[in-house]
Amino acid sequence: MADSSYDERATKPEATDPDRAELLAQNRERQARIRDEERVEKADGDQDLIEIGVGGPADSPRKLAIAFAATTALLVVVVGILAYLLVSEDSAGSGRSDEQGAIVAAKQYATTVLTYSAGDYADLDKRIRSISTPDFADRYIRSSQQAREGNDAAQATGTAVAREAGVVSISDDEAVVLVAIDQNVKTPLAPDASKEGIDYQSRIKITMSRDGDSWKLSDLSVV
Numbered sequence: 001m002a003d004s005s006y007d008e009r010a011t012k013p014e015a016t017d018p019d020r021a022e023l024l025a026q027n028r029e030r031q032a033r034i035r036d037e038e039r040v041e042k043a044d045g046d047q048d049l050i051e052i053g054v055g056g057p058a059d060s061p062r063k064l065a066i067a068f069a070a071t072t073a074l075l076v077v078v079v080g081i082l083a084y085l086l087v088s089e090d091s092a093g094s095g096r097s098d099e100q101g102a103i104v105a106a107k108q109y110a111t112t113v114l115t116y117s118a119g120d121y122a123d124l125d126k127r128i129r130s131i132s133t134p135d136f137a138d139r140y141i142r143s144s145q146q147a148r149e150g151n152d153a154a155q156a157t158g159t160a161v162a163r164e165a166g167v168v169s170i171s172d173d174e175a176v177v178l179v180a181i182d183q184n185v186k187t188p189l190a191p192d193a194s195k196e197g198i199d200y201q202s203r204i205k206i207t208m209s210r211d212g213d214s215w216k217l218s219d220l221s222v223v
Contacts, residue, residue: 014022015044025073058153063085064130100165100169101215102167102170102175102215103165103167105175105177105208106165106175106179106206107162107179107213109129109206109208109217110161110204110206110220111160111181112131113140113160113206113217113220114158114183114204115160116158118154118156121148128140131216132216132217132218133209133217135218136219136220139176154187155189155190156185156186157187158185159183159184160181160182161179161181161183161186163180163182164179164180165178165179165180166178168205171201172208172216173209173210175208175210176205176207176208177205178203178205178206178210178223179203179205179206180201181201181202181203182199182201183196183199183200184196184197184203185200202222203222204221204222205217205219205221205223206220207219
């Protein structure tokens, strides 16, 4: 049987030099066209970047104006938030300062009223009037006359120390403060009392009225 592959090779014409040259020319043309297409795509991509703002100096005045307006609006919001926080903090700080002032005043007033010596009430009355409303000073001095007589008879002296205090309520016009008091009473006529005296504790409710930037004692009661 004859070899068919031999016959095919024998009958297939060889490529001539002109044919080879044409193929090379077509190949070069195809590569040149591909390079041109790549350059066009790259140029389009660069233009897209410029249009969305990546290009920097190529940005239009309108886009710059919009960006500036947006930045300004953001700054206004931030400044507004900071101002609100500062005002809130100042208000909170002012409230805490007002309460602390009321506590300090209430402790001082309770100590003043409850510290006394037998036969020496003129100085006590002067101190009470300096820290109180006129109405409270008159009421307290008048109502304590009988107690003072008993104190004179016992030759007693009393001292008070405010240990703790807390605000019950506070407003622009009035503050109510609860004060824990340690008291000591000494009298030579009490057989059970030592030289150090008798210690006891009490709770005093102090009511104060606003008087400008300070407080005035307007009521006092044991609770």
